Amino acid sequence: MKIAVIGNGILGSCCAAWLQRDGHGVVFVDPLGPAEATSFGNAGSLSPSACLPVGMPGMWKKVPGWLLDPLGPLSVRWRYAPVAAPWLLRFLRASGPAEVVRIATALRGLLAPIFECYEPLLQRAGGTGLMRRSGCLYVYSSASVARQWQWGMDLRRSLGVALREVGEEELAALEPDLRGRFRFGLLAAENGSATDPAALTRAIFDRCVTDGAEVVRARATGFRRNGTEVAAVLLEGGREVACDGVVLAGGAWSARLARQLGPSIPLETQRGYHVTVASNNLGLRHTVMAVEHNMMVNPMSMGLRLAGSVEFAGLKAPANLARADVLLARGREMFPHLDTSRTTSWMGHRPCLPDSLPVIGPAPRAGNAWFAFGHGHVGMCGAASTGREVANLVAGRAPEIDLAPFSPLRFG
Numbered sequence: 415m416k417i418a419v420i421g422n423g424i425l426g427s428c429c430a431a432w433l434q435r436d437g438h439g440v441v442f443v444d445p446l447g448p449a450e451a452t453s454f455g456n457a458g459s460l461s462p463s464a465c466l467p468v469g470m471p472g473m474w475k476k477v478p479g480w481l482l483d484p485l486g487p488l489s490v491r492w493r494y495a496p497v498a499a500p501w502l503l504r505f506l507r508a509s510g511p512a513e514v515v516r517i518a519t520a521l522r523g524l525l526a527p528i529f530e531c532y533e534p535l536l537q538r539a540g541g542t543g544l545m546r547r548s549g550c551l552y553v554y555s556s557a558s559v560a561r562q563w564q565w566g567m568d569l570r571r572s573l574g575v576a577l578r579e580v581g582e583e584e585l586a587a588l589e590p591d592l593r594g595r596f597r598f599g600l601l602a603a604e605n606g607s608a609t610d611p612a613a614l615t616r617a618i619f620d621r622c623v624t625d626g627a628e629v630v631r632a633r634a635t636g637f638r639r640n641g642t643e644v645a646a647v648l649l650e651g652g653r654e655v656a657c658d659g660v661v662l663a664g665g666a667w668s669a670r671l672a673r674q675l676g677p678s679i680p681l682e683t684q685r686g687y688h689v690t691v692a693s694n695n696l697g698l699r700h701t702v703m704a705v706e707h708n709m710m711v712n713p714m715s716m717g718l719r720l721a722g723s724v725e726f727a728g729l730k731a732p733a734n735l736a737r738a739d740v741l742l743a744r745g746r747e748m749f750p751h752l753d754t755s756r757t758t759s760w761m762g763h764r765p766c767l768p769d770s771l772p773v774i775g776p777a778p779r780a781g782n783a784w785f786a787f788g789h790g791h792v793g794m795c796g797a798a799s800t801g802r803e804v805a806n807l808v809a810g811r812a813p814e815i816d817l818a819p820f821s822p823l824r825f826g
């Protein structure tokens with residue numbers, strides 16, 4: 415079959431690579447080059463442990479702060495608040511303990527096979543060096559502060575995540591740069607990370623092209639039907655790409671196309687920011703999650719990346735790079751000796767559903783279209799296993815994980 419893959423971020427690239435392994439032809443449709451959108455600048459963490467949703471029990475108490483502090487870790491721009499309100503209500507409804515356990519169980523299913531699903535793709539792409547298995551340290555100012563997050567960590571453990579407590583001395587021995595500021599940690603030794611998320615995405619995409627994938631640089635606007643089947647993807651400017659099937663992996667921009675193939679899906683963007691410190695003079699070896707700062711710190715090939723922040727302001731508003739400055743200020747607090755003379759800043763659009771679960775499954779109103787979008791904070795983590803499941807769906811094989819929680823029909 416010739417499958418049109420809409421979107422060439424990490425999701426589209428992994429879906430295409432898994433489809434090619436089944437012998438399908440692929441045509442990428444995207445106005446941008448590979449990894450030029452959200453997959454460019456994320457924190458690169460590849461974490462089987464990242465199975466907790468964004469909405470956690472008790473979160474509703476923080477809503478006033480979201481509106482009042484425009485530079486807080488989670489903020490809603492006043493002007494965008496009326497647009498975001500219905501989504502935020504659903505998000506808060508999904509943050510009760512029972513829902514969180516259900517969501518975390520589903521996410522753990524998707525994320526546990528991260529490495530077994532990436533490895534064949536990266537081996538074929540000659541890119542195994544782009545993925546490191548160096549572990550992640552969740553760090554806290556003290557063991558008593560860490561107890562605030564105990565419920566979530568216990569939930570992770572109950573789902574099979576290996577987390578080892580690390581005291582002050584061992585923490586300083588593991589990462590001397592953290593000495594003094596952090597006195598307690600949890601080591602997720604099985605976690606990994608991308609040395610450069612954009613390079614990892616491009617490596618998989620480029621290998622797909624070498625293996626015969628076509629590339630159409632255009633925005634998809636809709637579909638030409640033949641009965642219940644999609645016969646072609648319609649492009650801006652009046653052209654079309656004929657195909658035998660479609661995978662929609664358009665990240666935060668997927669909702670409009672998805673609506674043509676199924677019910678309305680409440681996709682929202684949680685805008686996130688990074689600062690990459692090219693002048694990095696630290697010796698960090700692990701990915702570091704500074705839990706109290708809500709910030710991921712990852713040593714990458716191009717520098718030290720400080721990433722985080724959640725901002726509700728839609729797809730069109732310009733970036734507020736003051737939020738990236740906040741990340742840099744936190745980085746300086748964590749590492750007073752960090753050389754910050756050369757930095758770059760960036761904003762990207764996480765594609766988010768209110769329950770923090772992606773949409774993976776057959777399009778409800780077409781016999782030959784599949785959805786693979788909405789991976790929120792864990793798109794790098796979940797892309798390769800999503801690609802494997804999309805290939806299973808296209809082939810009519812049984813899924814390897816329970817896909818019911820990711821159904822496009824779950825929003826009614």
Ligand SMILES: Cc1cc2nc3c(=O)[nH]c(=O)nc-3n(C[C@H](O)[C@H](O)[C@H](O)COP(=O)(O)OP(=O)(O)OC[C@H]3O[C@@H](n4cnc5c(N)ncnc54)[C@H](O)[C@@H]3O)c2cc1C
Nearest residue numbers: 421423425452453456457458459634665686792793794795
């Ligand atoms: C600050 C930050 C830190 C993050 N850290 C991590 C992390 O550590 N680990 C992790 O797993 N995840 C992380 N994420 C999330 C991760 O980056 C995303 O989930 C992931 O990149 C989404 O990939 P995607 O392929 O779905 O979307 P994108 O990379 O955004 O790609 C979507 C593509 O679809 C194309 N497209 C859209 N509409 C159309 C159309 N109509 N026609 C044709 N093409 C179209 C776009 O042009 C784009 O190229 C982070 C995100 C941010 C912002």
